[in-house]
Amino acid sequence: MTDSDPDEIMAAVARRGDVLEVVGGDGTRKRDLVASLDISRSTVDRAVRELEGTGLVERTTDGYRRTLAGELALREYRRFADHVAGVLECRPLLAELPPDTPFDGALVDGCEVVRPTRHSPNRPVTRLTDLVRRARDVRAFGPAVFPQQVDAYHESIVDRGMEAEILLAEAVVERLVSSYSRALSEALDTGKLAVRVADGPLPYSLTVAETADGPAVGLLVYADGGSVSGYLGNDGPEAVRWAEREFERRWDRGRPLSGIGES
Known part of the structure; x- marks a missing residue:
């Protein structure tokens, strides 16, 4: 695993989240990723290589699976994405309030x-x-x-x-x-x-x-x-x-x- 800062990890999850979702924890072969996601084999190769390089997936005898780090990173990314979606939905209301208004995310x-x-x-x-x-x-x-x-x-x-x-x-x-x-x-x-x-x-x-x-x-x-x-x-x-x-x-x-x- 290469050293990565949190920004790099989250960027990898954002770019390759669809692959990370499908990989799961039991092992998935590349051909199954291609079929499930309807993307090219070369795209799957790049995604798996990036995710494996950051330690979010690992290779097993049954294919590729999420590591525990990958599971946790994906969970946090989902939470972050949901939060940002809420911010965007509320943006017209938030625009009426000064930046220093007491307001919790x-x-x-x-x-x-x-x-x-x-x-x-x-x-x-x-x-x-x-x-x-x-x-x-x-x-x-x-x-x-x-x-x-x-x-x-x-x-x-x-x-x-x-x-x-x-x-x-x-x-x-x-x-x-x-x-x-x-x-x-x-x-x-x-x-x-x-x-x-x-x-x-x-x-x-x-x-x-x-x-x-x-x-x-x-x-x-x-x-x-x-x-x-x-x-x-x-x-x-x-x-x-x-x-x-x-x-x-x-x-x-x-x-x-x-x-x-x-x-």
């Missing part, structure tokens, strides 16, 4: 993306609202609030007994107090809602919900003018853990609702 792994359309501009907000309606416990923060969200939280807290901790921008809290005072008071009176005011700007709306199907994360991203750019959803364990930590970090710095208007 786990959020894009296997994510669901919902964009507004000409005929359904509210699709992202509706998707996040649906998550709230399915939840028995919600922790959320955001720089904006929409009427359908107010209705969903009110009904879920007052009628279903959902528990919620919500951190909002000060202007949003003031709007709730002035425009939705009755709904807000009724929800607060249940003792199941806690509201805090954020200590600074919030880059997006994030919701961590505990549902009958397990925990899930929903996130709304906004364009420069304040319109909703899209919804990103994820129920992966790593995404949920990161979202919980991010909420707790911001929640701990917030101040209680009772602080509004006090001198």
